[in-house]
Amino acid sequence: MASVSSAAESKTGNNQFLRIVAAISTLSGWLSAGMIMLSVLITCQMIFIRFVLNGSTVWQTEMVVYLMITATLIGLPYVQRMRGHVNVDLIPIMCPPRLRYYLSLFTLSLSSAIVVVMLYYGYDYWHIAWSKGWTSDTIWAVRLWIPYSALPIGFSLLLLQLIADLVAVILKIDAPFGLEDK
Amino acid sequence: MDPLFLGALVAIITIVVLFSGVSVAIGLLIVSAGFLITFDGLRSLELMPEILFGKLDSFALLSIPMFIIMGSSIASTRAGADLYEALERWLTRVPGGLVISNLGACALFAAMSGSSPATCAAIGKMGIPEMRKRGYPDGVAAGSIAAGGTLGILIPPSVTMIVYGIATETSIGRLFLAGVFPGLLLVSLFMAWSLYSTWRSGNTETLSPRSYTWQERFEILPRVIPFILIILGVLYAMYGGVATPSETAAVGALLCLLIAMIIYKLWHPRLLWQVLRDSTKESVMILFIIAAAGVFSYMLSSLYITQSIAEWIGTLDVNRWVLMIAINIFLLIAGFFLPPVAVILMAAPILLPIITTAGFDPIWFAVVLTINMEIGLISPPVGLNLYVINGIAPDIPLKTILSGSLPFVACMIVAIILLCIFPDIATWLPDYMMGTAR
Numbered sequence: 001m002a003s004v005s006s007a008a009e010s011k012t013g014n015n016q017f018l019r020i021v022a023a024i025s026t027l028s029g030w031l032s033a034g035m036i037m038l039s040v041l042i043t044c045q046m047i048f049i050r051f052v053l054n055g056s057t058v059w060q061t062e063m064v065v066y067l068m069i070t071a072t073l074i075g076l077p078y079v080q081r082m083r084g085h086v087n088v089d090l091i092p093i094m095c096p097p098r099l100r101y102y103l104s105l106f107t108l109s110l111s112s113a114i115v116v117v118m119l120y121y122g123y124d125y126w127h128i129a130w131s132k133g134w135t136s137d138t139i140w141a142v143r144l145w146i147p148y149s150a151l152p153i154g155f156s157l158l159l160l161q162l163i164a165d166l167v168a169v170i171l172k173i174d175a176p177f178g179l180e181d182k
Numbered sequence: 183m184d185p186l187f188l189g190a191l192v193a194i195i196t197i198v199v200l201f202s203g204v205s206v207a208i209g210l211l212i213v214s215a216g217f218l219i220t221f222d223g224l225r226s227l228e229l230m231p232e233i234l235f236g237k238l239d240s241f242a243l244l245s246i247p248m249f250i251i252m253g254s255s256i257a258s259t260r261a262g263a264d265l266y267e268a269l270e271r272w273l274t275r276v277p278g279g280l281v282i283s284n285l286g287a288c289a290l291f292a293a294m295s296g297s298s299p300a301t302c303a304a305i306g307k308m309g310i311p312e313m314r315k316r317g318y319p320d321g322v323a324a325g326s327i328a329a330g331g332t333l334g335i336l337i338p339p340s341v342t343m344i345v346y347g348i349a350t351e352t353s354i355g356r357l358f359l360a361g362v363f364p365g366l367l368l369v370s371l372f373m374a375w376s377l378y379s380t381w382r383s384g385n386t387e388t389l390s391p392r393s394y395t396w397q398e399r400f401e402i403l404p405r406v407i408p409f410i411l412i413i414l415g416v417l418y419a420m421y422g423g424v425a426t427p428s429e430t431a432a433v434g435a436l437l438c439l440l441i442a443m444i445i446y447k448l449w450h451p452r453l454l455w456q457v458l459r460d461s462t463k464e465s466v467m468i469l470f471i472i473a474a475a476g477v478f479s480y481m482l483s484s485l486y487i488t489q490s491i492a493e494w495i496g497t498l499d500v501n502r503w504v505l506m507i508a509i510n511i512f513l514l515i516a517g518f519f520l521p522p523v524a525v526i527l528m529a530a531p532i533l534l535p536i537i538t539t540a541g542f543d544p545i546w547f548a549v550v551l552t553i554n555m556e557i558g559l560i561s562p563p564v565g566l567n568l569y570v571i572n573g574i575a576p577d578i579p580l581k582t583i584l585s586g587s588l589p590f591v592a593c594m595i596v597a598i599i600l601l602c603i604f605p606d607i608a609t610w611l612p613d614y615m616m617g618t619a620r
Contacts, residue, residue, distance in 0.1 A: 029462060032466060033458040036461070043428065043432030044432055047433060065239060068469070071466070072465070075462055079466045086467060086471075111205070115208070121227055125235075
C-alpha cells in the first residue's frame with residue numbers, strides 16, 4: 001500500500017479547469033465525510049431507541065446503508081484526487097520516464113472508459129427505477145431512484161476527475177502516477 | 183471454452199491489468215467488463231452497476247467506516263505515546279522491559295486503531311529512539327515496531343477480518359475471536375526473539391531500567407484506560423449478543439471521537455476534519471474495492487470459473503497440506519504487492535470453495551491468511567511498515583530495518599506452522615464462546 005501514501009493530492013497548477021474540478025472533488029469529499037458521520041449518528045440514535053427506550057425503529061437501518069453507499073460513490077472523485085485508490089505502482093516506478101508517461105496516459109484513458117460504461121448503465125438503472133417508480137420492499141418503502149441516483153452522479157464526478165488527471169499529465173502539470181523523479 | 187482455461191486467462195489478464203498501475207477497484211471492473219463482453223455479449227454490462235450497488239447494500243458493511251473512524255480518531259491523538267509510557271512505567275522492572283512494553287503497546291494500539299502503519303508511527307515515534315538510547319540494537323528497535331504494527335490486522339476489532347467475513351460470508355464475531363490467541367502467540371514470539379537478540383548483542387549492561395514512583399505510574403492511567411474500556415465494551419457488546427458489529431462500531435466510533443475531543447482536546451474543526459477526511463478516504467477506497475470485487479466475482483461465477491476450479495481441485499489427488507502450502511505461497515506473493523484488503527477480496531471467491539472442499543475451516547484459514555498478509559506488510563517491495571519506520575527513524579538505514587524485520591517474518595512463519603499443527607489456537611476461543619460452528 002506504499003502507493004497510497006507515496007504522493008499527496010494531484011496538482012492543479014494555474015489551470016482554471018483543473019482547479020474547478022479539484023474544487024468539485026473536494027466538495028464531494030466533504031459531502032461523503034458528512035454522510036458517513038451522519039450514519040454514525042443515526043446508528044447511535046437507533047441503538048438508543050432500541051436498547052434504552054425499548055422502542056422499534058423503521059427507517060434507520062435502510063437509511064444508514066443508503067447513506068454509506070452514497071458516501072462511497074460520491075466520495076470516489078475525492079479519493080481519486082487524493083490518490084487514495086490503491087494501485088500496484090511497481091512497474092510504473094521501474095519504467096523510464098517516457099514510458100511511464102505513456103503508461104499513465106493509457107491507464108487513465110482505460111479507467112475513464114470503464115467509468116463511462118458504469119456511468120451509462122448506472123444512469124440507465126437509475127432511469128428505470130425512476131420511470132417505473134420502484135420502491136424498496138420494506139415498511140419504509142424508499143423510492144429507489146433516490147439512492148440509485150448516487151450511481152450516475154458518483155461516476156460522472158469520478159469521470160470528471162479522471163479527465164482532469166489526464167489533462168494534468170498531458171499538460172505536464174502533474175507527474176505521471178504522481179511519481180516525481182528523484 | 184474450458185472454464186479452467188478461462189480461469190487461467192482471467193488470472194493472467196488481471197495480473198497484467200493491475201500491474202499497469204491502474205487502481206485496484208477500477209482494474210477489477212475493467213477485467214470483469216472485458217470478459218463479460220467477450221463471453222456474454224454487450225448486454226451483460228447492463229448488470230454491472232446493479233451488482234456494484236447491490237454488493238454495497240448491506241448493513242454489515244457499515245462496520246468498516248465505523249471501525250475506521252474509531253481507529254483514526256485514536257490514531258490522531260497522543261494515545262499511542264501515552265499507552266507506551268504507561269506500559270513502560272509499569273513494566274520497568276521486567277528484564278528487557280522496554281522492548282516488551284513496546285511490543286505490548288503495539289499490540290494494544292493495534293487493537294484500538296486497527297491500522298498497521300498508524301501503529302508503527304504512533305508507537306515507533308516514541309519507542310524507537312528510546313530503545314536505541316538505552317542500547318538496544320537498531321535492528322531490534324526497528325524490527326520489533328515494524329512487526330508489532332502488523333498485529334493491527336489480526337487482533338480484534340480488525341477491518342481486515344471484517345472484509346474477510348463479508349467476502350466469505352463467515353461470522354465476523356467468530357473471526358474476531360479467532361484472532362485473539364494467534365495474536366497473543368505472535369506477540370510472545372516477537373518478545374522472545376527481541377529479548378534473545380538483545381541478550382546476544384551483549385549490550386545488557388546499558389539496558390538499565392529507569393525507576394518510576396507509584397504516583398507516576400498511576401497518573402498516566404486515566405489517559406489510556408478510557409480507550410481500553412471502549413475496546414473491551416465493543417467486544418463485550420458483540421459477544422454478549424447485545425448488538426451487531428455495525429451497531430457496536432457506530433457507538434465505538436462516536437465514543438472514541440468524543441474521548442479524543444475531551445481528553446486530547448481534539449476540538450479544533452481542522453483537526454476533526456483531518457480525522458474525518460482520512461477515514462473517508464480509507465473507507466471509500468475499501469468499499470469501492472469491495473463493490474468492484476463483487477462485480478469481479480459475479481463475472482467469475484457467471485462464466486462458471488469459480489465452480490469449475492472448486493470441482494477441479496476436488497478431483498485433484500494432492501495432499502491437502504500441499505494445497506495449503508501452494509495457496510499460502512500464492513497469497514504471500516500477492517501480499518508483497520497488494521494491501522491485505524485487496525488480496526482478500528480478489529482471492530476469497532476463488533479460494534473459499536477450494537478451502538472448504540479440501541476440508542479446511544474457513545475461520546482458521548482467515549487467521550492463517552491474515553498472518554500471511556502481515557508478512558507482506560514487512561517485506562519488500564511494498565512492505566508499508568518498513569517505509570513508515572524509515573520515515574520516523576531516517577538515520578537507521580533501510581537495510582538495517584529490513585534485516586531487523588526478517589527474524590520477525592520467521593516468527594510469523596513459525597506461528598503459521600504452529601497454527602497448522604494446532605488449529606485449536608485459532609478455533610478454540612470462538613467455539614468456546616459462541617458454540618461449535620455447523
